[in-house]
Amino acid sequence: MDLYLQLKADLQHGLFAPGTPLKQSEIAEHYGVSRIPVRDALARLKSEGWLTGHGKRGVAVPLLDPQEAEDLYLMRMHLEPLLLERAAPNLNGELLGRARDILDAMETNPPLDAAALGQLNWQFHTGLYRAAARPTLFNTVEQLQRQCERYIGYQNRSLDYQDTSQREHYQLLELLQRGKTDKACTLLEQHIAAAGRVLVAHLSKPRD
Amino acid sequence: MDLYLQLKADLQHGLFAPGTPLKQSEIAEHYGVSRIPVRDALARLKSEGWLTGHGKRGVAVPLLDPQEAEDLYLMRMHLEPLLLERAAPNLNGELLGRARDILDAMETNPPLDAAALGQLNWQFHTGLYRAAARPTLFNTVEQLQRQCERYIGYQNRSLDYQDTSQREHYQLLELLQRGKTDKACTLLEQHIAAAGRVLVAHLSKPRD
DNA sequence: GAATTATAAAATGTATACATTTTTGATTTG
DNA sequence: CAAATCAAAAATGTATACATTTTATAATTC
Numbered sequence: 001m002d003l004y005l006q007l008k009a010d011l012q013h014g015l016f017a018p019g020t021p022l023k024q025s026e027i028a029e030h031y032g033v034s035r036i037p038v039r040d041a042l043a044r045l046k047s048e049g050w051l052t053g054h055g056k057r058g059v060a061v062p063l064l065d066p067q068e069a070e071d072l073y074l075m076r077m078h079l080e081p082l083l084l085e086r087a088a089p090n091l092n093g094e095l096l097g098r099a100r101d102i103l104d105a106m107e108t109n110p111p112l113d114a115a116a117l118g119q120l121n122w123q124f125h126t127g128l129y130r131a132a133a134r135p136t137l138f139n140t141v142e143q144l145q146r147q148c149e150r151y152i153g154y155q156n157r158s159l160d161y162q163d164t165s166q167r168e169h170y171q172l173l174e175l176l177q178r179g180k181t182d183k184a185c186t187l188l189e190q191h192i193a194a195a196g197r198v199l200v201a202h203l204s205k206p207r208d
Numbered sequence: 209m210d211l212y213l214q215l216k217a218d219l220q221h222g223l224f225a226p227g228t229p230l231k232q233s234e235i236a237e238h239y240g241v242s243r244i245p246v247r248d249a250l251a252r253l254k255s256e257g258w259l260t261g262h263g264k265r266g267v268a269v270p271l272l273d274p275q276e277a278e279d280l281y282l283m284r285m286h287l288e289p290l291l292l293e294r295a296a297p298n299l300n301g302e303l304l305g306r307a308r309d310i311l312d313a314m315e316t317n318p319p320l321d322a323a324a325l326g327q328l329n330w331q332f333h334t335g336l337y338r339a340a341a342r343p344t345l346f347n348t349v350e351q352l353q354r355q356c357e358r359y360i361g362y363q364n365r366s367l368d369y370q371d372t373s374q375r376e377h378y379q380l381l382e383l384l385q386r387g388k389t390d391k392a393c394t395l396l397e398q399h400i401a402a403a404g405r406v407l408v409a410h411l412s413k414p415r416d
Numbered sequence: 417g418a419a420t421t422a423t424a425a426a427a428t429g430t431a432t433a434c435a436t437t438t439t440t441g442a443t444t445t446g
Numbered sequence: 447c448a449a450a451t452c453a454a455a456a457a458t459g460t461a462t463a464c465a466t467t468t469t470a471t472a473a474t475t476c
Contacts, residue, residue, distance in 0.1 A: 241431085
């Protein structure tokens with residue numbers, strides 16, 4: 001469990017070259033553990049998209065695939081509004097207030113790094129989604145978000161887009177506060193679609 | 209890997225009582241293997257919804273939860289049309305013909321059992337979806353379908369609904385053949401929604 | 417010399433043994 | 447007597463050792 005987190009972090013930092021098959025013994029030695037926990041961690045990371053099967057033998061770090069990112073955001077764009085729609089009736093002042101606190105925390109000076117922003121951003125969204133009390137739907141959405149993490153990674157999004165994104169966040173809270181659920185869901189859909197477009201465009205650029 | 213399939217089949221047949229925690233040693237002994245492959249299989253089954261974590265220790269067979277089923281179908285209803293929409297332009301005569309063959313195979317006399325019908329039904333859908341060439345989207349949809357398997361299980365759906373379902377399948381092929389992609393997607397959405405309603409209604413009935 | 421088969425090496429899968437954690441039951445204490 | 451603490455047990459997590467499978471290399475054959 002601990003190894004899983006460490007491996008994921010190291011994958012996120014690009015410690016292992018994409019395309020190269022990873023060997024259990026190498027990893028075991030590298031982290032000073034036996035192959036058993038390595039197997040567990042690799043299996044989990046594979047199921048979460050951080051690794052892909054490499055033929056019959058072993059696993060490899062997959063390359064970043066713009067189409068995969070596009071699909072992930074396409075799905076989130078269609079699923080997350082479902083959660084928000086169901087959460088809306090349960091969003092009381094406390095929950096909305098907490099969400100606002102998170103947004104405020106994102107606007108520090110100097111600005112936070114991409115990783116911290118990403119984390120807060122997701123906390124904002126889950127804070128709202130949890131109120132839907134729909135664990136199954138929530139879990140799937142969370143899994144999709146985890147897969148997206150691999151793409152969001154450590155690239156700093158442009159400050160310009162970060163501003164737009166924040167504006168939309170505040171707007172979303174506003175709409176929810178005023179009970180405009182439908183409008184909020186539509187905005188959320190567009191918000192995710194826009195994030196997807198920015199990411200895919202970035203990935204498709206010739207030289208990364 | 210072999211153990212995974214066997215365990216899943218046994219879970220599907222209700223060999224283990226829901227709510228009762230499963231112990232690795234028991235399962236290992238029951239299948240005549242050591243605990244290592246058991247751990248692997250349990251982890252995978254847990255990630256696929258066949259088992260849930262039971263506190264800090266062990267896993268348990270979850271009860272059938274109508275709301276979970278509802279969520280699963282809600283998601284499928286929103287995602288599968290996306291696949292079909294993207295598959296439509298690539299659906300040539302061969303693929304549509306193969307899909308029709310599957311439908312024909314479902315109408316034997318005497319009728320097939322629920323398990324066989326379910327398998328063919330999913331083959332029909334995947335045959336179409338694969339043409340979208342969208343592995344990420346496809347995988348998520350397939351995972352959702354796997355989670356649904358637990359609910360579809362071995363309950364024979366009413367013959368009445370089976371008829372309706374088949375009619376919709378043929379209708380879907382018709383629309384695709386005539387290039388009416390939008391109409392086909394809408395029909396698919398309703399088709400899944402209807403299947404979900406039937407299932408949830410069945411699950412919510414007092415005595416199962 | 418190319419292709420195919422045989423062989424050795426390397427990696428994964430599994431069993432056994434041990435360490436750690438968690439639960440359970442009893443015992444003590446207020 | 448209830449609650450809390452401690453000890454023994456049972457279950458899980460991990461290391462080491464072995465078996466099986468897969469890949470790479472060498473040898474043989476046409």
